[in-house]
Amino acid sequence: MDGQEYTTSNTAKQSRNIFQAGITLAISTVVSSACYILAPLGVLLASSKLASYVGVLIPALLSLVAIPLFPLAVAIIVFSAIDRVFNKNYYIIDRGWLFGIIIGSVILTLVWFLPLWEHSWPGLAQKLLPLRLSGLFNELWMMSLSWIAYVPMMIYANFGAVTPGNDSSTVQEARNAETSSLKNSVEGSQAHKNTADQSDKKSAEQTELSYNWQPAPETRFTDIGGMDDRKNDLRRSVLRPLIGADAAYERFNVSPPNGILLHGPPGTGKTLLAHAIAGELGHPYLELSAGDIKSRWINESTEQVNRLFIEAQQFERCVIFIDEIDALLAGRDDDLHREHAQVVNEFLAHLDAEDPNFLVIAATNRADLLDDAVTRRGRFDQQYEIGLPDHEAREAIFRVCLRDRPTTLDEEAYQELADRTKGCSSADIVGIVDDAAMSAAERDAEAITQEDLTAAVSDSNR
Structure with a gap:
């Protein structure tokens, strides 16, 4: 894979990652919105059914607990599923859940206060009417009190739990358990399976790089x-x-x-x-x-x-x-x-x-x-x-190091430099050439001379 292929591969991979992030965000938002509309209404519906048997007080108290926690419980379950499918893209999923909470809460509020605005937007009201429960009451003061008792509490509890960077124990523990499970699975399979397995390659394409990978070196x-x-x-x-x-x-x-x-x-x-x-x-x-x-x-x-x-x-x-x-x-x-x-x-x-x-x-x-x-x-x-270079190799190293620098050396000079540097390593010869170039630059010479190199050899032997 040359540099162009490497760039093309990275561009295609970035496009796939952007597409995947968009799909992840959309699914998280839609699922979250549905969760924060249907879960509270489901709790209220169950409470209204229970009230016909035990009275209003107990269902009302249970609803105060269930409305904040039930959507969060659903969120944890769906979090784990989306994490597994989309490779733990937590930041994107978190953003989707935040958007879902906002959208769901707005729609839930519209449903709650539907009698107040249904005449202004009858088309929208007709679409939201199936979600309207008798338990939401039609009197303004009852609607307001019940909304204050339930919806802000739900928003506060859930918004804080899925905010990126928040360490809410409920969501974080579920996430950590999922991460640990996936991590152990990868480590176990890598210890006992070939790393060339095709399914592992597909997963690796989405792995965030922590090592400093580079295009192929220009050295030949x-x-x-x-x-x-x-x-x-x-x-x-x-x-x-x-x-x-x-x-x-x-x-x-x-x-x-x-x-x-x-x-x-x-x-x-x-x-x-x-x-x-x-x-x-x-x-x-x-x-x-x-x-x-x-x-x-x-x-x-x-x-x-x-x-x-x-x-x-x-x-x-x-x-x-x-x-x-x-x-x-x-x-x-x-x-x-x-x-x-x-x-x-x-x-x-x-x-x-x-x-x-x-x-x-x-x-x-x-x-x-x-x-x-x-x-x-x-x-x-x-x-x-890879041992110390012999005479022929030392001469070749001098030629390579000096080929892009102006010099006055002839064939005999290269032979003499190879003789003088017996026992030197490749790195020593590179250092000698660098020292000679510095010496020529300091006196503003036109080229590196044999004297520059001979002096550098003598200095390196001290």
Whole structure:
């Protein structure tokens, strides 16, 4: 998926979300309006029936309690149903219920005082007449007293309960129970099912993103000096099976890897190589460190891992790069906290997916610390040691770093720089070029000279 496809996908998804929000708001408003019209009238009708047997006092007292609470009870039930259907879009549902309370209360008031205005708007009065109950009385003082006793109390109790940000215990407990149920359901299914399940993908499309997903990086293999063998291996085993249909791979049922592990000393270009792989694939990209996932709170790290892969499912294809993976997936020794073992298990459960829509690239300076189960077949199948660059690679790195900057270097100068930087990492060479560029800029030179670079090499060796 290139940048244009990524933008188109996001635009289509935003349109779906807007449409879904509108439908959610409309349904919530209609159902809420009906609730706040019919529920109070139903209570009054039941009270009038009861009054014929036990007198007026007891039904009147029961109505004072039932009219505020009965609509709220109906609201809680419908809340749960709409939450489940529309993926817990609480803010939109809350707005719908607020509109419904207002609309319902206005219509209920019109029904209550219908004798006062029916001659002015006979058409509307005729439509509302079926809702008119004998218990509402026709005398103005009785209508007013009964309205004051019932309707404002109902509005106050229900309006406060569904106002966004309000922590009304009745509605909030129902909502929390629903959220907990759905959350446990997702976590349980993710632990025991493949993350590529199609129904899960559909749900993930509506998941609000908490990680910083980005379009594919602009970095390509041509931006990396050296590592020719590594780049050829990656083209053969990763890019070729992932980019388009390859008849040879399909014929022998060869699947692309779920994960790639890059290991080696610091500063050797593991992160840059991960950027280049994602750039060559053209997929949406997420870069994390182990610290972005791990948490000091119990169970939160496991939830973070689970959410990471749920979010990944919204894309047709994506690349996830995790640096310092050893801090996240270290060996599960008996001495380690149980929470760590759960994190490793959760991560591996997702990595075991068949035909996943994600590629996980992990980097570490200490591959020896990883749990044995992490590096077995079917997980990080492709493992590459990214060591210090040799002479040819160092020369190539200088050429890449200097190709967009004015220089006076000739072929012999590149050879000499490669000789002088033996034992330097890729990051060291990048720093040397940056220091030389700064030196040339400070003296307002026309180009970076060999002397600038030689001085920068000497400074880096001190």
